[in-house]
Amino acid sequence: MYKYLDGIKGPQDIKTLSIDELKVLAYEIRHFLVDSVSKTGGHMASNLGVVELTIALHYVFDSPKDHMIWDVSHQSYVHKLLTGRKSEFSSLRQLGGLSGFTKRSESEHDKFDTGHSSTSISAGLGIAMARDLKHETYDVVSIIGDGAMTGGMAFEAMNHLGHSAVNLKLILNDNEMSISENVGGLSRALNRLRTNQTYFSLKGITKGKLSKVPSVGDPMVRFISRLKGGLKYYLVKNGQFFEDLGITYIGPVDGHDLEALIAHLKMIQKTKEPVLLHVLTQKGKGYAFAEQHPNRYHGVGRFDSAKVIEAVEKEDYSKVFGDTLVELATHNSKIVAISAAMIEGTGLSNFRRLFPKRIFDVGISEQHAVTLGAGMATQGVKPYIAIYSTFFQRAYDQIIHDVCIQNLPVVFCIDRAGIVGNDGETHHGIFDISYLNAIPNLKILSPKDGNELRNMLTYSAQYFEGPIAIRYPRGMANFSTPVSSEGWEPEVMMTGEKIAVIATGKMSLIALEASQRVASEIGFSPTVIHVPQIKPMAHDLLESLVAGHKYIITVEDHTVIGGFGDAVLRGLSGKINNALTYRIGYKDEFIEQGDVSDLLRFHGLDAEGIAKQIKEVLNG
Ligand SMILES: Cc1ncc(C[n+]2csc(CCOP(=O)(O)OP(=O)(O)O)c2C)c(N)n1
Numbered sequence: 109m110y111k112y113l114d115g116i117k118g119p120q121d122i123k124t125l126s127i128d129e130l131k132v133l134a135y136e137i138r139h140f141l142v143d144s145v146s147k148t149g150g151h152m153a154s155n156l157g158v159v160e161l162t163i164a165l166h167y168v169f170d171s172p173k174d175h176m177i178w179d180v181s182h183q184s185y186v187h188k189l190l191t192g193r194k195s196e197f198s199s200l201r202q203l204g205g206l207s208g209f210t211k212r213s214e215s216e217h218d219k220f221d222t223g224h225s226s227t228s229i230s231a232g233l234g235i236a237m238a239r240d241l242k243h244e245t246y247d248v249v250s251i252i253g254d255g256a257m258t259g260g261m262a263f264e265a266m267n268h269l270g271h272s273a274v275n276l277k278l279i280l281n282d283n284e285m286s287i288s289e290n291v292g293g294l295s296r297a298l299n300r301l302r303t304n305q306t307y308f309s310l311k312g313i314t315k316g317k318l319s320k321v322p323s324v325g326d327p328m329v330r331f332i333s334r335l336k337g338g339l340k341y342y343l344v345k346n347g348q349f350f351e352d353l354g355i356t357y358i359g360p361v362d363g364h365d366l367e368a369l370i371a372h373l374k375m376i377q378k379t380k381e382p383v384l385l386h387v388l389t390q391k392g393k394g395y396a397f398a399e400q401h402p403n404r405y406h407g408v409g410r411f412d413s414a415k416v417i418e419a420v421e422k423e424d425y426s427k428v429f430g431d432t433l434v435e436l437a438t439h440n441s442k443i444v445a446i447s448a449a450m451i452e453g454t455g456l457s458n459f460r461r462l463f464p465k466r467i468f469d470v471g472i473s474e475q476h477a478v479t480l481g482a483g484m485a486t487q488g489v490k491p492y493i494a495i496y497s498t499f500f501q502r503a504y505d506q507i508i509h510d511v512c513i514q515n516l517p518v519v520f521c522i523d524r525a526g527i528v529g530n531d532g533e534t535h536h537g538i539f540d541i542s543y544l545n546a547i548p549n550l551k552i553l554s555p556k557d558g559n560e561l562r563n564m565l566t567y568s569a570q571y572f573e574g575p576i577a578i579r580y581p582r583g584m585a586n587f588s589t590p591v592s593s594e595g596w597e598p599e600v601m602m603t604g605e606k607i608a609v610i611a612t613g614k615m616s617l618i619a620l621e622a623s624q625r626v627a628s629e630i631g632f633s634p635t636v637i638h639v640p641q642i643k644p645m646a647h648d649l650l651e652s653l654v655a656g657h658k659y660i661i662t663v664e665d666h667t668v669i670g671g672f673g674d675a676v677l678r679g680l681s682g683k684i685n686n687a688l689t690y691r692i693g694y695k696d697e698f699i700e701q702g703d704v705s706d707l708l709r710f711h712g713l714d715a716e717g718i719a720k721q722i723k724e725v726l727n728g
């Protein structure tokens with residue numbers, strides 16, 4: 109039971125609370141978040157950091173009339189709590205439950221669907237421009253983290269915003285962290301703003317005066333906007349970069365001081381030009397374990413809130429990748445690793461520890477990461493660019509224009525290929541085969557297990573004929589199967605008749621399990637073939653392996669539109685004696701959130717579902 113939080117049905121309910129009551133509300137929200145997220149999993153530390161900021165935003169602005177755009181929106185839980193969604197938190201990120209991100213379909217208070225980083229300024233500017241075109245009046249506020257601010261889209265949008273002089277308000281939520289420590293020149297510049305001694309000696313005066321600002325006519329507001337020297341000079345000096353772009357910089361302000369936040373937000377509410385309020389927050393604030401280890405508490409599974417989450421290394425595909433790359437790099441000084449703000453997630457922490465000069469965290473800039481690797485490859489350096497499948501979408505032109513046209517020996521290590529689970533539709537990696545298969549010169553590999561991933565990486569270190577993409581899924585790696593092919597030719601995993609089941613990646617083992625089920629249930633054995641190399645595909649060999657089969661079923665953890673099945677069947681077309689063909693994978697739709705096992709079952713991609721479809725095909 110929470111004294112204030114339980115009574116919040118919408119933002120109007122916090123507007124009547126006093127500052128002291130809002131402080132109690134902030135405490136209650138943190139308590140609720142830790143309790144609730146420990147049972148469902150979710151993004152913990154970022155939300156704990158924005159409790160006061162979100163309260164202050166909803167206190168000052170008038171949602172849903174005013175529009176708030178949360179960048180990435182992994183930090184939007186407090187916003188969801190204040191907009192009437194508390195009772196749904198037990199379903200957070202589960203199949204059919206509350207999303208972990210903002211969704212327009214979920215609430216009138218969610219103004220844009222996000223999940224990928226650095227879109228909030230573009231989206232906010234688009235909304236604000238549409239508002240002006242329609243002669244409407246409301247405020248648009250984009251809330252962007254210091255990590256998300258490193259993304260190219262944010263810079264492109266600020267460049268446009270300053271020039272267009274549209275009334276858009278930016279809140280820079282600066283906690284000095286991306287998922288791990290934030291990097292880059294911008295991060296250093298923000299650090300200078302935070303630690304400027306002149307500023308802190310004046311901070312008391314600034315805050316004291318600003319917190320008394322009641323309206324646009326207030327002397328302090330006029331004072332700030334009129335002065336060319338003094339305080340204005342001093343504020344301008346602090347945010348020179350933004351000011352030069354045409355965006356008024358205000359701050360920094362303590363993001364856990366409700367009174368100061370409210371005063372500053374009221375001040376920017378009055379401006380009609382582009383303005384950025386720099387807010388300093390602490391990631392994980394108020395929960396000691398998360399304060400000490402903000403990266404461990406960035407995205408969590410279910411956890412015991414009374415104990416710290418230990419940094420255990422899971423035997424997942426990312427670890428296989430990271431461990432293998434360390435082994436390869438130990439013997440080959442030309443190997444380097446490139447990551448776009450995902451060192452931990454992609455399994456590169458040990459690599460960074462052992463080879464700090466040969467790893468490059470470029471911030472949230474997948475496009476730059478790819479072209480950076482291309483530049484290195486022209487000089488004989490061997491870059492391994494590790495990016496999640498979903499974020500790799502960002503770099504499509506760079507993959508084609510900068511790597512594949514020049515046929516450069518870059519290795520793309522595509523983590524989280526296939527469905528990822530609870531992050532949902534913005535994060536599933538179910539399009540990479542479709543979008544990569546069309547690109548000439550690119551070799552695409554898709555291991556069935558951890559052993560095969562290791563061998564593919566070893567192979568890639570000796571491969572200089574062009575670029576390679578190796579795609580592997582989120583989750584624990586299987587090591588139980590021997591790797592029979594080093595040339596990545598199709599591998600017959602089970603010899604049978606009539607039906608040929610052709611799969612790739614982790615689905616090969618699931619298809620094998622399904623086929624073994626069918627064999628033990630009804631005594632019928634299909635042929636099961638694993639295809640480790642999707643492009644170029646060994647169609648001639650495949651043709652001979654499926655000869656005489658009446659039905660061909662392809663299986664992939666990917667969309668069937670332009671996916672693996674299409675690639676198999678395109679190459680076999682006209683050569684398979686009118687065999688009937690079926691594609692098992694995701695239909696032409698975005699896939700919802702949920703545990704991976706639930707989603708596979710729901711879409712007929714678990715062993716039981718595939719076995720059922722094999723039997724249906726057999727029975728006509
Ligand atoms: C294009 C893209 N690349 C990578 C990510 C993964 N990612 C999610 S949150 C995050 C860090 C964001 O840092 P910041 O904006 O400062 O928010 P904080 O977590 O510190 O609150 C990253 C890298 C993403 N969502 N989108």
Ligand SMILES: CC(=O)[C@@H](O)[C@H](O)COP(=O)(O)O
Nearest residue numbers: 180182223407453528531582
């Ligand atoms: C919000 C975001 O994009 C990341 O935090 C993502 O949720 C990480 O996913 P993994 O848990 O698979 O590393």
Ligand SMILES: [Mg+2]
Nearest residue numbers: 253254255285
């Ligand atoms: Mg941050």
